[in-house]
Amino acid sequence: MSSWIQTPIDQNLVRGAVELERTQYGVLPHRLPAWARAQTADGQLAMAEAQPSGVRLSFRTTATEIELDVLPTKVRYAGAPAGPDGVYDLLVDGRLTAQASSAGGNVFTLDLATGSTEFAPGEPTTVGFSELPGTDKTIEIWLPHRERTELVALRTNAEIEPQTQQDRKVWLHHGSSISHGSNADSPTQIWPALAAARAGVELTNLGFGGSALLDPFTARTMRDLPADLISVKLGINLVNLDLMRQRAFGPAVHGFLDTIRDGHPTTPLLVVSSIYCPIHEDTPGPGAPDFSGGTVQFMATGDPNEPGKLTLNWIRQELAAIIAVRAKTDPNISYLDGRELYGEKDFAVRPLPDQLHPDNATHHQLAERFADLAFGLEGPFSGSR
Structure with a gap:
C-alpha cells in the first residue's frame, strides 16, 4: 500500500489559470479574474470561463502513483443525449502517457431552447494514475476542457516540487468555443494546446464557448496578463448570438485591440x-x-x-480592413483569414459534425496550419522559437 504525501494545490502548481478561487472543497481555477466576472451576469460566460480549458497541474517528481480528488460539474443539454465524462490527460516529460475520467460530481442541465437551467449537486471523486516511471520527471495533468473542475486534494507516493517555466514564451489566446475545445477528445487535443506544443510555447487559453464577444473586461484581462505573443480569434459568436450591428462592429474591435495594446504596446498581435x-x-x-x-x-x-x-463574410472583410489601417502605425499587428485554417474545400472533406464545431481530427488540422502560418519562418510569431 502506498504511503501518500498530500501537497496543497496553489498557484505554484496550477498553470494556465488566471485565478484560483477558494471553495468549500478546495480551489476552483478561473480563466477570468473576479473583478471581470463581477461585470457580467451572463450564465454562458460564467460556465465557460470556469471550465479549465488549457489549465494543468505541473510539477516534478519521482512518484509512480498520483491521485487527484476533484469535484467535476458535468454539463448536460435538455433533449440531447448525455455526453462522455471529461478526460484528464497525464503527460510525462511532455508526452501523453495516461488518461482518466471522473464519474459523478455535480450535473448542470441547460435548455438551449428556453435558457432554463437545473443544478443537481454531487460529491467529490478521485482520479488516479499508477505504474508511472520512477525517474525524476515533469508531470502535467491537463484538466477536462469542458468540465468545471474543483481541485480538492493532490496525493503522490513521493515528494513533488513545482515545475518552473523553462524560458518558454507565453502565448495568450482568446477565441470562441472552437478555441475552448468544442468537440476535441481531450484537453491536450484542442487546437491551441496542440499548436502550443508544436511551437514549444506556454499557453494561456482564453477561449470561451459562446463568449468571444469583444467584452471590454476580457480585453482588460488580456492587457494585464503576461504575454510574449497574443492572438484574438473573432467572428462566429458575434454572428450566432446576433449581438451587434455593423455600425458597432468597427469601433468595438478597435476598442478591444486598443485596450490590449495599453498593456502590450509592441507584442506580436495576430487577429484571426x-x-x-x-x-x-x-x-x-x-x-x-x-x-x-x-x-x-x-x-x-x-x-x-x-x-x-x-455575417462571417462581412466580418472577415471588415477585420482585414481594420488591421490594414492599424498596421500603418503598428508594425507588430497582423491578420489571418480563418479559412486558411479550415476552408470550403476542407468542409467538403470533413464537414463540421453539428454545422458549427470541428471534430477532433479537424482540431489537429487547425493546430498544424496555425503553427505553420503563425509560428513558421514567415509567420508573425516566428521569433518565438
Missing part, C-alpha cells in the same frame, strides 16, 4: 477571423439548436436581407 462555417457565411444570426434528428445540429435563423446584420 472565423473558420469556414456554411450556415453563417452569408446568413446572419441568431443561431439556434435543432434536436429533431436525435443529435444537436445548429442552424442560422437570421434574415440575410435585413440591413446591418453581421
Whole structure:
C-alpha cells in the first residue's frame, strides 16, 4: 500500500489559470479574474470561463502513483443525449502517457431552447494514475476542457516540487468555443494546446464557448496578463448570438485591440477571423439548436436581407480592413483569414459534425496550419522559437 504525501494545490502548481478561487472543497481555477466576472451576469460566460480549458497541474517528481480528488460539474443539454465524462490527460516529460475520467460530481442541465437551467449537486471523486516511471520527471495533468473542475486534494507516493517555466514564451489566446475545445477528445487535443506544443510555447487559453464577444473586461484581462505573443480569434459568436450591428462592429474591435495594446504596446498581435462555417457565411444570426434528428445540429435563423446584420463574410472583410489601417502605425499587428485554417474545400472533406464545431481530427488540422502560418519562418510569431 502506498504511503501518500498530500501537497496543497496553489498557484505554484496550477498553470494556465488566471485565478484560483477558494471553495468549500478546495480551489476552483478561473480563466477570468473576479473583478471581470463581477461585470457580467451572463450564465454562458460564467460556465465557460470556469471550465479549465488549457489549465494543468505541473510539477516534478519521482512518484509512480498520483491521485487527484476533484469535484467535476458535468454539463448536460435538455433533449440531447448525455455526453462522455471529461478526460484528464497525464503527460510525462511532455508526452501523453495516461488518461482518466471522473464519474459523478455535480450535473448542470441547460435548455438551449428556453435558457432554463437545473443544478443537481454531487460529491467529490478521485482520479488516479499508477505504474508511472520512477525517474525524476515533469508531470502535467491537463484538466477536462469542458468540465468545471474543483481541485480538492493532490496525493503522490513521493515528494513533488513545482515545475518552473523553462524560458518558454507565453502565448495568450482568446477565441470562441472552437478555441475552448468544442468537440476535441481531450484537453491536450484542442487546437491551441496542440499548436502550443508544436511551437514549444506556454499557453494561456482564453477561449470561451459562446463568449468571444469583444467584452471590454476580457480585453482588460488580456492587457494585464503576461504575454510574449497574443492572438484574438473573432467572428462566429458575434454572428450566432446576433449581438451587434455593423455600425458597432468597427469601433468595438478597435476598442478591444486598443485596450490590449495599453498593456502590450509592441507584442506580436495576430487577429484571426472565423473558420469556414456554411450556415453563417452569408446568413446572419441568431443561431439556434435543432434536436429533431436525435443529435444537436445548429442552424442560422437570421434574415440575410435585413440591413446591418453581421455575417462571417462581412466580418472577415471588415477585420482585414481594420488591421490594414492599424498596421500603418503598428508594425507588430497582423491578420489571418480563418479559412486558411479550415476552408470550403476542407468542409467538403470533413464537414463540421453539428454545422458549427470541428471534430477532433479537424482540431489537429487547425493546430498544424496555425503553427505553420503563425509560428513558421514567415509567420508573425516566428521569433518565438
